[in-house]
Amino acid sequence: MRDTHTVDVGLTAVIMAVSGGVAKVLAVREGAGEHALPSGLFDPAQDRTLNLSLRRWIMELTALEVGYVEQLYTFGNQYRDARELDVGARFLSIGYLGLAREQRIGTGVPAEWHDIYDYLPWEDWRGGRPAVLDAHIMPALAAWAEDALDGAGRALRRGRIAMTFGTADAIDHEKALQRFELMYEAGLLPEAHRDYALVREKSSSVFSFNKNKIEDIYKVSLEVGGLPMKMDHRRILASALERVRGKIKYRPLVFELLPAAFTLLQLQKVVEALSGVALHKQNFRRLIQAERLVEETGEMETTARGRPAALFRFRPQVLSERPAPGVGVPKISTI
Amino acid sequence: MRDTHTVDVGLTAVIMAVSGGVAKVLAVREGAGEHALPSGLFDPAQDRTLNLSLRRWIMELTALEVGYVEQLYTFGNQYRDARELDVGARFLSIGYLGLAREQRIGTGVPAEWHDIYDYLPWEDWRGGRPAVLDAHIMPALAAWAEDALDGAGRALRRGRIAMTFGTADAIDHEKALQRFELMYEAGLLPEAHRDYALVREKSSSVFSFNKNKIEDIYKVSLEVGGLPMKMDHRRILASALERVRGKIKYRPLVFELLPAAFTLLQLQKVVEALSGVALHKQNFRRLIQAERLVEETGEMETTARGRPAALFRFRPQVLSERPAPGVGVPKISTI
DNA sequence: TAATATATGCTCATATAGAGCATAAATAGC
DNA sequence: GCTATTTATGCTCTATATGAGCATATATTA
Structure with missing residues (x-):
């Protein structure tokens, strides 16, 4: 029926705009109350390049004019979507960053601008250190580090925490993707629990949190407060934020x-x-x-x-x- | 026979090592005298992630141990390969950077270490400004800029040249990919002529050089002196060099x-x-x-x-x- | 008219980067 | 053993960039 090697390729777009000092991202609401990034299938028959494909369906979907477009990363995680566990099919998703000037969205278009930091509350330091860090994230990460198998594992985890979430006197605000990945692995994001539920039996090395404490960890993931997002869309958003934070410097x-x-x-x-x-x-x-x-x-x-x-x-x-x-x-x- | 949306995904690896002060890349010799980067098909049935797939076939092909691995970019150009013009098939290639310590390559393995700057001679400034720049590249680029349609186009092209190849007193050595892309577009690389020959009739906006001067421009592309490379492998190598140059800083x-x-x-x-x-x-x-x-x-x-x-x-x-x-x-x- | 908000010019201390001088400790050639 | 050569290493001097804050200008609002 299909070649064993072929895969479907989806393009997922992080379209950013800033208005009134608020960084916003274009999001569509789908079922299950989850917010989703706009995305579409890459159709080789129709589009000459990935870039053109992206621009075409963004325009079709939202009628928005997007100026700057840049590819972020190609994600191919097996546990990205529940369906992939049953069928042998495979889905790659290529993340894109797009920058747009503030534009009103046409009526009938199922997309809205949302504050980026509603999805990544721990990334906004403009009003000082985000309260959620000390209230929920850092204690949970510290516990995660202590739950490592041995002393070396604990040192390694402490090092990763320090590297991504900063040391006593400095933090690298650019490392948004690494912070996401650490939190996902430690079970501090709701999608970690959603994905883990799918692969519980299959041994997955992606989730390293203490399975005996899963209920407590799940509660923390709710306290952290990021709005729920579809599939790996928060990861893609975090990588877009990291890219944009890095690139504006040069x-x-x-x-x-x-x-x-x-x-x-x-x-x-x-x-x-x-x-x-x-x-x-x-x-x-x-x-x-x-x-x-x-x-x-x-x-x-x-x-x-x-x-x-x-x-x-x-x-x-x-x-x-x-x-x-x-x-x-x-x-x-x-x- | 196959779904219109599905594509084949290839992984192309830039494996770097440094020995005796020489930066080297792993290359395999294929037909037509062209050097190629090691590459393999991504098999969704066999490999859980893109990263694991890459490590698996690198190991199978070369028995080399590669430490650090990082994804570069996903390339989806229509004119990447001649075969794609005939069939409706589509091929995406995901570039990867790998870093290895110097290792002797086993006998019988069809791969060799090559000096990176044999493929990108204009990128090595250790001995001062590379001679090929003033001898061939900059004059050809200047001519390319003058061949633009109008004054605005000339200004734009001059700006791009200055941005990528530097101004009177400064150059950004990191911009290896942008230099490649400018040279490709201006016809200063042999693969530009190889690819252009395939799409001559179809209007292609990728090649902006003056088609009346194509023989002269082709001669320059030979003088520039980069060893011939398969498909878009020089582009992938340039993007790997750019990534590594940027990333060692932080x-x-x-x-x-x-x-x-x-x-x-x-x-x-x-x-x-x-x-x-x-x-x-x-x-x-x-x-x-x-x-x-x-x-x-x-x-x-x-x-x-x-x-x-x-x-x-x-x-x-x-x-x-x-x-x-x-x-x-x-x-x-x-x- | 006073209070408040924002814009803009300027200074000062400190950190960092670029260039070069000076000295130390080995080997190579005689 | 003596001298030239080579590489390692310590140190200084200067220019520039960065971080913090003081001071003043020009508008609106109460």
Whole structure:
């Protein structure tokens, strides 16, 4: 009936926009109350490239114009979907990141913008260290580390926790995917329990939490508070966030999310929303202007409170002047 | 006979090693004198994950032990292979990077280590600016830019050249994939002409070189001097080089390529071989030691000339101490 | 008119990166 | 044994980048 080697390929898109200082992702609601990323099958007969395929069905599904598109990662986990356990079929999913300017979604389109941090609450440090970390995540991870088989295993797990969730004085905000993967493995996300239920009998090395404490761990996964997501969509979202956080430092991605003219504070708010950290305003201005990323339009903003701000536009010449123009998020921020 | 959506998935591996200050890649010789990267089909029935599939057939093919493995990118170009133009079949190829310590290859194994820069001669700046750049590449790119349709197109092309191949005083050595793609598009690589010959009639927007000058451009592609490679393997190699150059800055990848004990000069030579730039010895030592990436073993090197060097080992604790431990290649080096 | 909010200019301390000088400890050639 | 050569290693000096905060300007709101 089908070749043993062939697989179906789905494209799953993380379409991001920022409006009013809130980083948003396009999500569709499906059954079971789970939020899903928009996704579609890659049809080799119809589309010349993966990129074109993605743009085609995004347009068909949402009528949204997406500017920047970038491939993230190809996921091929066996336990990705329950159906795969029964049939011999196989499904690969290629994650994509897309950046769009804020656009109203047409009526009748089954998609909505959602705050990214409703899915990844522990990733938003703009208001200081997220409370859920100390209230639920770190204690559960510490317990997970202690549950390792032997001393070496405990040291290894403690090391992984320190590397992804930070040490006493520093954290790497970029490592969103590694934090997701650690939490999934430790059972701190609802989908870990959903997936584990499917493979309970089959030995799965993916889940390393203590099976005797599974009820307690499941309760923690609910306290952590991320909205429920379909299949591995939270993983794909985390990898998109990691990519965008890394890339804004050396490519001028943020301007894909801003109108043609903007104030420096608007620019800063977009960077903060994506990177999840609050920035020092004066230093941010100094950096942006030193890098010559923007130029004044000559106009001033009129609608806001306080002293009116000068409007700027992106200076595309910077692309050919300097090898790695980005917005300079501090690599390592204090806890 | 087959579902319209299904595709075959191949895994293509860039296995790197460094020996004697030379960065090498595992290559197999196939017909037509073209060098090929080792590759195999992904068999969903046999392998639980993409990663395991890759490790399985690498081991079967070469009996090599590969330590670090990382997915690069999934390529789905229509013109990847001549056969795809005739049949409706479709082939996706997922590129992987693997790092191995230098190992002798078993007799009878149809694979050899080759200097990476034999395939990408313009990427090695250790001995100063590569001669082929000014002799062949930059003049041909300049001509390509002038051949654009209008002034805006010329400005755009000049901008792309500056961004990828650098400006008067700086170049980003990391952008190996973008340099490949620009050269491919401009017809400066032999495979561009091989692929273009297949799609001549079908309008292809991938090749933007002046078709009236195709013979001259083809000659340049031979002067550029990269060894011929199968299909899109040079693209995958370029993306592996880009990944490794980027990642050594913030992850301790290099130690995957070194023996357990090494001198600081050996470490430096590995970084230089991968990044393609020469480094200031004293500053490199200062950086490595300040980052506490290594610790002395207490032993000294005995075999070399000159004053004996202290032997060091990787200090894995650094992974849990600091969020982004890497070897600090200068981001931007002067031309 | 005072309080508040935002914009913008400037300084200062510290950390980091780039370049080079100086010295140490081995081998190679004679 | 003496000298040249080679590599290792310690140290300094300077320029630049980063992090933090002070001070002032110009608007709106109460």
